[in-house]
Amino acid sequence: MSVTQPRTLDDLPHGGFGVEPSAGGGGAKKRRSTESISTWRWGDRIAYGMCWVAGISLCVIAAAIVGYMAVRGLQYLKPSLLWQHPSGEVDQSKSGGFLDPILGTVLLTVIGIGLATPIAVGTAVWVVEYGRPSWLARAVESGIEVVAGTPDIVLAIFGLALFQNGLFGWMSFTAEGGAVFGRSFMTAGAMMSLIALPMVYGATREGLQSIPRHMREASYGLGKTRIATIRRVLLPAVRPNISTGAALGMGRIAGDTAIVVILLGASLRLENEGSIPGLNVLKGTGSTLTSYVYNNSPAGEGNAAEKAYAAAFVLLLIVVGLNFAVDLIARRGAKTGLEGTRLGGR
Amino acid sequence: MEATVPPIRKIVVDAPPTVVSADARPTNGHVAATEPAPAGPERMGLDGLSVFYDTNEAVKSVSLSIRQGEVLALIGPSGCGKTTLLRALNRLTELTPGARRAGQIILDGQDVDELEVTTLRRRVSMVFQQPNPFPMSIFDNVAYALREQARKRPGRSVVEPLVEDALRRAGLWDEVAEDLDRPALRLSGGQQQRLCIARAIATRPEVLLMDEPCSALDPRSTAVIEKLIGDLRKDLAIVIVTHNMQQARRVGDKVAFMYLGDLVEYGTAEQIFDHPRAQRTRDYVRGDFG
Amino acid sequence: MFERLRQPWSDQRAERMLGALACAVLVTIALMVLFVFKEAWPTLQHNGLVKWIGPGGNVDEQIGRMVNGDEDYHLRAWPLVWATLLTTGLAIALGTIFAVLAAIFIVEFAPDRVRAVLVPVVRLLAAVPSVIYGLIGILVLVPFVGNHIVTPGNKKSVEFVVQITGASLLVAVVILTVMIVPIMVAIIVDALYAVPRGWKEGAVALGVNRWRAMWTVSVRAARPAIIAAAVLASARALGEAIMLSMVSGSVGFAPNPFDGPLFFLEPLRPLASTIVEDAESLQAPAVRSSVYAFALLLLFSSLLLSIAGFLAKQPMKKYGARI
Numbered sequence: 001m002s003v004t005q006p007r008t009l010d011d012l013p014h015g016g017f018g019v020e021p022s023a024g025g026g027g028a029k030k031r032r033s034t035e036s037i038s039t040w041r042w043g044d045r046i047a048y049g050m051c052w053v054a055g056i057s058l059c060v061i062a063a064a065i066v067g068y069m070a071v072r073g074l075q076y077l078k079p080s081l082l083w084q085h086p087s088g089e090v091d092q093s094k095s096g097g098f099l100d101p102i103l104g105t106v107l108l109t110v111i112g113i114g115l116a117t118p119i120a121v122g123t124a125v126w127v128v129e130y131g132r133p134s135w136l137a138r139a140v141e142s143g144i145e146v147v148a149g150t151p152d153i154v155l156a157i158f159g160l161a162l163f164q165n166g167l168f169g170w171m172s173f174t175a176e177g178g179a180v181f182g183r184s185f186m187t188a189g190a191m192m193s194l195i196a197l198p199m200v201y202g203a204t205r206e207g208l209q210s211i212p213r214h215m216r217e218a219s220y221g222l223g224k225t226r227i228a229t230i231r232r233v234l235l236p237a238v239r240p241n242i243s244t245g246a247a248l249g250m251g252r253i254a255g256d257t258a259i260v261v262i263l264l265g266a267s268l269r270l271e272n273e274g275s276i277p278g279l280n281v282l283k284g285t286g287s288t289l290t291s292y293v294y295n296n297s298p299a300g301e302g303n304a305a306e307k308a309y310a311a312a313f314v315l316l317l318i319v320v321g322l323n324f325a326v327d328l329i330a331r332r333g334a335k336t337g338l339e340g341t342r343l344g345g346r
Numbered sequence: 347m348e349a350t351v352p353p354i355r356k357i358v359v360d361a362p363p364t365v366v367s368a369d370a371r372p373t374n375g376h377v378a379a380t381e382p383a384p385a386g387p388e389r390m391g392l393d394g395l396s397v398f399y400d401t402n403e404a405v406k407s408v409s410l411s412i413r414q415g416e417v418l419a420l421i422g423p424s425g426c427g428k429t430t431l432l433r434a435l436n437r438l439t440e441l442t443p444g445a446r447r448a449g450q451i452i453l454d455g456q457d458v459d460e461l462e463v464t465t466l467r468r469r470v471s472m473v474f475q476q477p478n479p480f481p482m483s484i485f486d487n488v489a490y491a492l493r494e495q496a497r498k499r500p501g502r503s504v505v506e507p508l509v510e511d512a513l514r515r516a517g518l519w520d521e522v523a524e525d526l527d528r529p530a531l532r533l534s535g536g537q538q539q540r541l542c543i544a545r546a547i548a549t550r551p552e553v554l555l556m557d558e559p560c561s562a563l564d565p566r567s568t569a570v571i572e573k574l575i576g577d578l579r580k581d582l583a584i585v586i587v588t589h590n591m592q593q594a595r596r597v598g599d600k601v602a603f604m605y606l607g608d609l610v611e612y613g614t615a616e617q618i619f620d621h622p623r624a625q626r627t628r629d630y631v632r633g634d635f636g
Numbered sequence: 637m638f639e640r641l642r643q644p645w646s647d648q649r650a651e652r653m654l655g656a657l658a659c660a661v662l663v664t665i666a667l668m669v670l671f672v673f674k675e676a677w678p679t680l681q682h683n684g685l686v687k688w689i690g691p692g693g694n695v696d697e698q699i700g701r702m703v704n705g706d707e708d709y710h711l712r713a714w715p716l717v718w719a720t721l722l723t724t725g726l727a728i729a730l731g732t733i734f735a736v737l738a739a740i741f742i743v744e745f746a747p748d749r750v751r752a753v754l755v756p757v758v759r760l761l762a763a764v765p766s767v768i769y770g771l772i773g774i775l776v777l778v779p780f781v782g783n784h785i786v787t788p789g790n791k792k793s794v795e796f797v798v799q800i801t802g803a804s805l806l807v808a809v810v811i812l813t814v815m816i817v818p819i820m821v822a823i824i825v826d827a828l829y830a831v832p833r834g835w836k837e838g839a840v841a842l843g844v845n846r847w848r849a850m851w852t853v854s855v856r857a858a859r860p861a862i863i864a865a866a867v868l869a870s871a872r873a874l875g876e877a878i879m880l881s882m883v884s885g886s887v888g889f890a891p892n893p894f895d896g897p898l899f900f901l902e903p904l905r906p907l908a909s910t911i912v913e914d915a916e917s918l919q920a921p922a923v924r925s926s927v928y929a930f931a932l933l934l935l936f937s938s939l940l941l942s943i944a945g946f947l948a949k950q951p952m953k954k955y956g957a958r959i
Contacts, residue, residue: 143661153877157672157911255764299770308771323759323763
């Protein structure tokens with residue numbers, strides 16, 4: 001079982017036994033229920049009760065979290081917060097919104113997924129369609145599993161070690177003495193792509209593996225090269241899988257705090273670096289919704305719980321929205337997954 | 347060639363009780379341990395049993411008798427309802443959403459619906475088409491029902507003799523005795539099916555239901571299991587569903603022919619195969635349709 | 637051999653390029669591990685390869701001295717390691733039980749309507765960012781524990797050693813458990829549904845009740861998946877830095893199990909949280925290399941876990957459980 005792709009609970013079949021037979025129609029007798037608990041051993045009855053407790057408490061906890069965040073969030077969220085810049089002071093409770101953190105979240109997500117998707121898709125294609133020599137393919141798979149299992153704080157520190165080296169001075173601010181700051185949107189974005197990589201890779205690989213062989217053979221039989229087959233037949237077929245993986249990855253990037261705290265440089269507002277437009281934002285520092293919430297909670301210095309609630313609520317909406325999008329894509333693409341291709345489109 | 351399909355008439359022959367004289371050996375290659383055992387008391391009775399899947403009536407008002415010492419073979423073309431009927435006997439149809447029953451099933455004088463369903467299934471065991479030994483050792487498989495059904499989990503020393511007895515009766519003891527803790531899934535197909543039979547009879551049920559037990563096996567294993575059935579029927583009532591007419595002939599004492607949910611004809615094996623009364627039975631037995 | 641020459645040029649080139657891409661991914665990962673090891677080396681060298689994980693003195697003080705640039709420093713990070721072991725271990729133990737029971741509920745006992753609600757609920761809980769769990773923890777649970785569960789007597793008894801607010805092992809474990817359960821439930825539910833129908837039917841046909849059939853057959857067959865889920869969850873728990881730094885008290889104290897019930901109310905700070913909190917002081921070279929040493933330890937542990945999980949699943953292959 002691959003560790004990279006969190007399994008979803010979609011398409012639950014009718015599992016389990018002891019389904020209550022439906023009463024009614026055609027003269028069928030009304031039945032008593034299939035089993036009554038009273039004949040069970042005590043241990044079994046306790047276990048049954050605990051299963052119910054476990055299931056119901058999950059629902060209760062989820063309702064509590066979402067409900068509480070909604071209540072507090074709506075209490076403190078004013079629309080103006082969404083487009084005002086944060087005020088310059090450390091103490092955020094007086095004024096200012098969180099426009100910059102929102103921009104930071106969006107920017108990081110775009111960079112992260114923009115880097116991760118082509119790399120992940122290319123790697124997955126190579127592993128599934130080529131994969132020679134086989135020890136290399138297995139090494140790549142293991143490597144990606146290692147990355148998937150690595151905590152994000154460790155990846156952040158790794159990234160810091162890597163990007164504070166002089167070789168990578170172009171990615172961030174370099175002080176006069178030659179010390180590379182190592183913290184910028186580019187470096188954080190690069191590490192974010194690593195945490196999204198296993199998700200896009202896993203989804204693409206599963207999609208490719210589930211394409212039946214005759215699809216490829218039909219294309220080769222027509223004289224197409226392997227690369228042309230990949231580009232024209234296989235990739236369009238797995239587009240929903242790639243989208244699902246990308247949406248999951250975006251959710252993970254948007255919700256990540258550790259990499260931001262370590263690699264984005266703790267400036268509240270977007271601080272550009274250098275003079276080239278566009279590149280100066282990437283080389284600069286900033287904050288995201290996650291680091292904003294962290295800093296404004298009692299654990300950070302901002303000490304503005306109301307702002308923290310408001311920003312957390314916005315963050316929750318974004319993440320839930322992304323997961324909802326995953327659901328939609330998965331459901332729509334699940335039909336055959338081949339609608340986008342020439343073979344499936346007829 | 348008939349212009350219209352004649353209505354299906356149910357022909358139920360009341361089986362003559364017990365007596366088959368010692369020299370009336372069955373001539374149709376009937377597999378019997380020695381002589382055909384005298385039929386014992388009625389274990390299960392079906393009275394107008396119908397089974398519905400949503401609106402489709404899969405079994406239409408069947409009445410039958412299942413006696414100890416007898417093997418009842420259910421035959422008929424695919425989709426005639428014989429497997430559904432079998433599964434209704436231990437209320438396994440209740441696992442399927444949308445399945446309903448009407449009519450009565452009596453087990454030893456008690457209506458099966460009044461019994462707790464787990465009790466019913468301990469007295470009426472089932473062997474499935476695909477051998478399904480659990481992913482445990484041979485010993486644990488056979489001991490499974492014995493351990494799980496008891497109020498308090500019995501120790502190994504209590505269970506061991508019962509396991510040995512069940513494996514002997516299933517004809518598997520000699521082949522597995524040296525290492526009972528081997529994984530059950532390492533056995534061959536025929537051995538696995540015999541293990542499932544041992545598992546089913548370990549708790550001494552009254553009725554054994556078999557759903558095409560040999561269809562997934564090779565001919566040699568099939569022969570072994572058919573002989574086993576002949577031996578087992580002394581203590582049990584056995585109901586076997588089979589699509590193989592020759593098997594029904596070899597193994598069955600009584601045969602019930604079903605078609606599209608109706609019980610078309612019921613009688614002894616000789617009657618059904620050599621002197622069928624209904625036209626449809628004649629056609630099926632002759633091989634006109636399958 | 638001639639076939640290779642006959643292949644269209646672009647196919648070969650494509651294969652080489654994609655292969656190079658895959659290799660680049662591998663090389664990057666290897667590079668990073670090397671870099672971290674290089675950065676961590678001074679601490680390992682100074683303190684001894686293993687000794688720095690051991691106990692000895694107040695680790696917060698030791699880090700403080702490192703920040704100040706004290707030449708004569710030593711690091712005994714045991715309180716941090718103990719904190720990590722405690723939080724991860726307790727959360728996995730509780731979480732596995734919770735997740736198995738919940739998964740059985742979803743597969744077997746839940747009425748259809750409840751099941752239809754529970755599936756999106758589990759997905760939702762898995763997606764909530766850790767900072768939000770941390771926020772609710774620090775603004776709701778910590779004050780609750782601090783005001784209603786901690787008694788003045790409690791506070792007094794350990795006054796000289798450590799402050800008891802509400803931020804404690806208790807809150808940390810509770811929230812961490814809630815965070816890892818959804819991941820595990822998803823994996824275990826999939827595994828339970830994948831158990832072959834023949835086994836389930838066979839058990840039920842033997843007159844065994846629903847719970848026993850599920851427990852002795854399906855759950856037993858799903859044991860490899862349960863282990864895989866536990867390994868995945870423990871990797872997540874090991875690396876949880878943000879939520880734990882918000883609710884666990886941020887004190888490099890090793891909770892003492894011999895303190896009785898007070899044990900759960902004592903503050904602590906696991907390795908991952910220490911990394912986050914010391915990230916500001918990375919200019920001091922001693923701090924820097926210590927932080928990298930912590931990260932190396934965490935990576936090493938999650939690798940060990942994966943191997944342990946793989947090994948634990950091997951004996952189960954024997955009886956036919958699918959891995």
